[in-house]
Amino acid sequence: MSAIDSISFDHTELLRFITAGSVDDGKSTLIGRLLHDSKSIFEDQLSAITHTSRRRGMESVDLSLLTDGLQAEREQGITIDVAYRYFATPKRKFIIADTPGHEQYTRNMVTGASTANLAIILIDARKGLLTQSRRHAYLASLVGIPHLVVAVNKMDLVSYSRDVFERICKDFSTFAKGLKLNNIAYIPMSALNGDMVVERGDKLDWYEGMTLMDLLESVPIDHDINLEDFRFPVQWVCRPQTEELPDFRGYMGRIESGFISVGDAVKILPSGLTSRIKEIVTYDGVVDDAVAPQSVTLTIEDHVDISRGDMLVKPVEVPVVANEFDAMLCWLSEQSLDPRRKYLIKHTTRTVKALVSRIDYRVDINTLNHEAADTLKMNDIGRVSLKVHQPLAWDPYQRNHATGSFIVIDEVNNNTVAAGMICPVKD
């Protein structure tokens, strides 16, 4: 069976990426092109969109229809929220978080970006760097997406001009200098004609870099997880209390970052007690060591009271334990932030009551200027000071996404109202 030889089960890496841009930039066409040219579109899907394209009087198949969503959206001609799409090549498996543009953009992009390794920012070659491109770049830097691709699309409409491309690259990199964005790649393309998406085409011979697909398949993502600091938030305590296992006490959770071995000293937070790792238990047997992002069960040498919400760390690489911290908040709810109210914060596996003690500023995401504010409205981003009623063990978001992020929940209606990213301690 030759087909089997080409399938590698376990060693395919998973890359999650987000596409930022509005419909006008050709975002849906680009996703459609990626799926189509990588042979990820199924016959029934293709025949459905071919049929629709014809009914709408189009000459060729409109690939953007592939990402057309729900009945409610089609009726209103809008796109709701984040849609996830999947495709695979022999090298990698991909998850696309497809986020629509429009006024809800900040909320949707932050949601999609929170799990992404890479963001593609689409720029219309005819229009150049617009306010929205700056907004997308800022959000990518805020959420700390490790890799950024600036896709200069619609090159066919500017005669595939190298000058146009280079001017846009220069504009973008000048702007990006003010942001914490290091890994930026620039690709000229025509999603409509398929140039430099999966195939190189024959119109952009002056461009010597990778096609988008080559880049997606090869960008190194091993570095995206923090492997320095061991962080193990306890999710669930396993006590079978059976005849065979009367005294087993396992701490179940996922290694959010770092690395742990049997015999390693661990510190339990927030209590500060210490012990050693006795066993690393998995369904497939005990192992000597484990690494993020594995889900495992840990047992320790001493009888120490540990429960859900506690965090195991190594004594040499401890996070901050405090009940006050500053954070960037992205407000997601139609109900604005009310600084007089108590909210809930869910941080790793711990949920605590919280109060916004100060709003430092709101960011104008078009100019990046800071402005005074007494509330945050939906899609606003601002820096705030928070007080929580029980201490949390945290790292600055830029050092560790898992222990630097949290969500804010409205206790009354249970909605998720904000996303938070903890700032480094001020000097």
Next chain:
Amino acid sequence: MEILNEMEESVSPDPGFLTKTEPVAIKRRIARHLGHLDALESEAIHIMREVAAECANPALLFSGGKDSIVLLRLAEKAFRPGRFPFPLLHIDTGHNFPEVIEFRDRRVKQLGERLIVRSMEDSIRQGRVVLRSENQSRNPFQSVTLLDAIAEFRFDACIGGARRDEEKARAKERIFSFRDEFGQWDPKNQRPELWDIYNTRVHPGENIRVFPISNWTELDVWEYIAREELEVPHIYFAHTRDVIRRGTGLLPLSHLVQPLEGEKVENLMVRFRTVGDMSCTCPVESSAVSVVEIIAETAITRITERGATRMDDQTSDASMERRKKEGYF
């Protein structure tokens, strides 16, 4: 496991990406990087443990189909050596393939876990479900029995095996999908889901559907079944069966499905890609008699799982969206 050469320099894709050269010690650790199945597995285990820890009274939906078979293995990985912190729940349409029910009961016995079965026959008898005809597909009506079971046992969370690659409406659904007290899904009013921090809070009477394998594709499921050497009902493998060609699909001959005028019964080598309601679950022609051969077929298949196998989803482009709004899985 990939072994990285200690002297190797990281190659930077051109243009623009800069790659730091890391110390050898860190490289060694990175070299242990996990494959995509490990990443998906770890994500699913994490999700299940969150449900167990934060929901008062969850249940895991187990039908005997391949996706829920994968869920059971993930639950074992999440909670052994302890017991599952939830019962298994099967909504029985009464139109099941007998092999699948036999498999379901055997698997539950092996696991030593508790199975609750609630049957659509009861909902029909009580007049809660009214069918046009006995042979009609029962898939759309499972919601009634499911919602009744949720009310009876006061479940606040149901873990299900739905995947986002199955269908357009699923692609937009959260991993923790909130339902109101009528079991309805409102696609325009979903909770934002950030990082891997899940908001599990509900008011009494409301519940959430949780889909730990949201990010898996049909191929991932089969690869996982192969890797874990999971047993699946044998109707997933190619076998000869009497079938009727109807529309673009094949329907299995049974007491529920008989040839209409002009249709003839053929005996073909087929397998099922899903094992749902017997009256509308279509097999595909196949010669795959092992998991590895199914993987090979799936890897090169050109038709989506639902497009090939569910007559009821073809009724309208928006049928899944409508059913979900009514409280379907």
